[in-house]
Every structure is written in structure tokens, then in C-alpha cells.
Amino acid sequence: GNSVTQMEGPVTLSEEAFLTINCTYTATGYPSLFWYVQYPGEGLQLLLKATKADDKGSNKGFEATYRKETTSFHLEKGSVQVSDSAVYFCALSDPSNTGKLIFGQGTTLQVKP
């Protein structure tokens, strides 16, 4: 079945460090791919998305490229801030017409000043 695997956390970085959170997926068909972020005590917010192979999603300095050949959608940011501390979820939209999301297990990012 369809699934998403993320690198295990927590990830602890110093401010201005480079961030990579790995995400790989297994899917039949052509899913859309998403990164959602969950700040402490809040719900899930869409960070970025890509709907087809080679698309790059970007937002707030974060980027991820939909790589069909490696079935990956790694999240990157060149210089993290303390305010980026949150849990990051990679997800795919099931290609069936219900559009449900299948999430990875989440990666906790802690950025220290």
C-alpha cells in the first residue's frame, strides 16, 4: 500500500544551520506530496506542496523537490531560526479520488540560539 517514511528525530540544530529532513514514499499512481508543520500546541499547517515529478515546492525559505526516480521529497532550509522549532510531517495525497493524506511519522526539529 501507499506509505511515507521520514527520518527519525529529534533533530537539534543551532540557529543558521542547514536543515535536511529526509522523506521517501511508496505509492501507486501519481500522488501529490506535501510538507505540513505543527508548531507547539497548534494544528497542522501546510508548509509546501508539489503535484508532479520535478516540481519544487517552496515557502518561508523551505524547499522540497518531487523526485520520482528516488521516490523522495526531502525538506531543506538553508538557515534555520529558533522559530522553526516544530514537528514536520511529510505526506502524500492518495491517488484515489478521496484525496486522503497518508503521513510520515513526523520529525521534531529543535533549533537552539
Add this chain to the structure above:
Amino acid sequence: EPEVTQTPSHQVTQMGQEVILRCVPISNHLYFYWYRQILGQKVEFLVSFYNNEISEKSEIFDDQFSVERPDGSNFTLKIRSTKLEDSAMYFCASREGGSNTEAFFGQGTRLTVV
């Protein structure tokens, strides 16, 4: 900016009691979902709802669960007889159209079964 709203934010209930979690999706959205997140675990799909009926449900969504859209604006999740393992954060989400469009999530309801 339109948003999905959920009430209550936190509910404590005794095992065996019925609970109803409420959601108001974004008004022009057509697809509605419930997800849950047990503490420290991944977000899991429960059920999707479209055109006034369930379009898909997961194995978790057994006979104890039901959903309703009673009045065209609210979208509710009922758990008939709660168990300890139902303790989780429950998220409602809605989507305007197809599977490549963004799903908007509510802030969640934390359900604690004691």
C-alpha cells in the same frame, strides 16, 4: 482568512461514555476528513466524507465511530462508547477539490478518556 474550527479544544470523558467532536469546515469545501494523532505517534486517517456520505474509512473507524453533517455547516465525529485507547488528538480537515489541492486542518480536539 477562512479556517477550519473545532470544538471543544479539550474534552475529558469517562470510559464507556459517548462523545461528539465538532468541526466547522471552510464553507465552499466539498471534502471532509477526520484524522487522529495518538500522543507521540503519526497522524492517522480515520474517514473521508463527500456528497453527504462516507467515501472511505480506515480500519480504525469501526462501528463505535460515526460521522454526520447535520446542517450543511457542521461536521461531527461521534464515538459511541469510548475506550482508553481512543485518547488522542482528533483533527478535522477540509478540502475544496481534487487530491492535489491543499487540505486545511483545524486546531484539533484533545480527547482524554479516563
